Amino acid sequence: MLLEVRDLHVEFRTRDGAAHAVNGVTYAVDAGETLAVLGESGSGKSVTAQAVMGILDMPPGRITGGEIRFQDRDLLTLKEEERRRVRGAGMAMIFQDALSALNPVLTVGDQLGEMFRVHRGMSRRAARAEAVRLMDRVRIPAAAQRVGDYPHQFSGGMRQRIMIAMALALEPDLIIADEPTTALDVTVQAQVMDLLAELRREYDMGLVLITHDLGVVADVADKIAVMYAGRIVETAPVHDIYKRPAHPYTRGLLDSVPRLDRKGRELYAIKGLPPSLRAVPPGCAFHPRCPMARDVCRTDVPPLYEVSEDRGSACHFWRECLDG
């Protein structure tokens, strides 16, 4: 297994008490595999990714438990210097907002080249050539001419390509993409997702795709982990989950997508709001919004039940949910 996150706990110290952003998350990605982490804002999907990358702000963040194994090494026990070597060469991250992730006062050539200068000790000239090669690789037109341009001179889609180029620079084994296309228009999103899928195949990389878009997940993922209030509530191969969800939250999300046969009628809407991480409801965190909730849901936290060999659901009544 390329990456294994085991029972990860992350909390944030705030003035109003600790916010438990991640409460025992477990997932795994293999080489050449795409795992989609699906969740709404505040579900802990990005915090988990930041902990894996080792870019979590600590403090106020704190990893209070768990393991992150990458190529059979526990990252949490590594020294910062070793960790830095893993970052970039072993795993890389693509952020949502390329304009704020790139440095506005350096040319894209400098920023791409920096990867090679720092990690590979290349000369300025050689790093520049590598930058051009990368820009070409992510299909930025006229790469040799544009290598001296600044980020603001590129369009949103082109900037996201530069982010991808930067992540690919050292040919990492794992890429974590945090909402890589959320800020883009659909026609550009299609271009970028296509490129990402192609590169993943070519380099046989593992990909963790963090998103809230059920459509994007269906398009590219092999398997899904659905997060809610800092926990994984369901995990399954992509085909199974869309056909027969085993958790009422997943079912609610799928049902609230506008569909042809439901035009003119009310959309299904999950009632209520996602909980505050400072006051996660006792028992199953989803119970106040769940149409199936019973007494046991208010008191007992459901474990991730094994639905089948490669599926899990954190619902006491997953069998009922599966049967619709």
Added chain:
Amino acid sequence: MAEPAAPGGRASTTAPAEPVLEVSGLVKHYPLTQGVLFKKQVGAVRAVDGVDFVLGRGETLGIVGESGCGKSTVAKLLCHLERPTAGTIRYRGEDVTRLSGRALKAVRRNVQMVFQDPYTSLNPRMTVGDIVGEPYEIHPEAAPKGDRRRRVRELLDVVGLDPDYVNRYPHQFSGGQRQRIGIARGLALRPEVIVADEPVSALDVSVQAQVINLMERLQDEFDLSYVFIAHDLSIVRHISDRVGVMYLGRIVETGTDTEIYEHPTHPYTQALLSAVPVPDPEARAHRDRIILSGDVPSPAAVPSGCRFRTRCFKARERCALEVPELAVPAEFRHQQGPAAHDSACLFAAERQVVR
């Protein structure tokens, strides 16, 4: 330049029965100037460049398009937040673009807006009661002073918020609740038309459905007409009776939701629809995806002829020379059926991209 069509002159396939808003030849150019002391106009950002549509009573017109296509500028023009460079907006037959002062104020009451970002469109220092009641300060004739508090509480109830929240501040609410406050404010003056510019795109998936349902309920209850602007094609389809697809300041295709989604004839619409990820992994294999090359050109340098030709997979020489008119294409003109709807393409042809 766009050729503004004579109002009502075009044989539209789906003219609504009782028009509330009639927009024709709507143009908004923002001048680009050079020089400090002697400003000289060197060009223009052609944000909206000849838009026509009719909005019927109780109807929802969806406008879709990518960022920079001018859909938000259209929204601002409809609400008189901007003055058009050319063209007319008729509200119940009266051209409101020439109005000013009291007459404009009276018309404005009837067209209200709901904004995209519920985090910045509500004043953080005002209580919810003051925000929702503010329209009454501007239009005192809408509600007598003693009655306003009660009306505000009623409005909050209508949009599904607890009326006892009147004294709270926006930051005490979630995104979805804030959007409900924005909708309550939009309803305060009992308008006929609500222009909603991306009303749900800042919200979480599970909350989007709640707000869409609310808007549909309110439409029935208050007999509202909506101009619903969004980039999410599936939501637009769900809520709209008719849809207009915008590209670089113009509507390139318009028709009923079935005509646009199931029988698109404009290559841009086809590409847009095919690019939308479908939440069904089974659809992966048998989808007809059209990947466009490049980005939307700058509205300050609009291509000649058909403005989509620089990204179009069908572009030929003729496209650079001729501006395609938004009308039923010749090959469908004598034909009945859903493919016969307005489409501004010289080589319009049906292509099913979603099933």
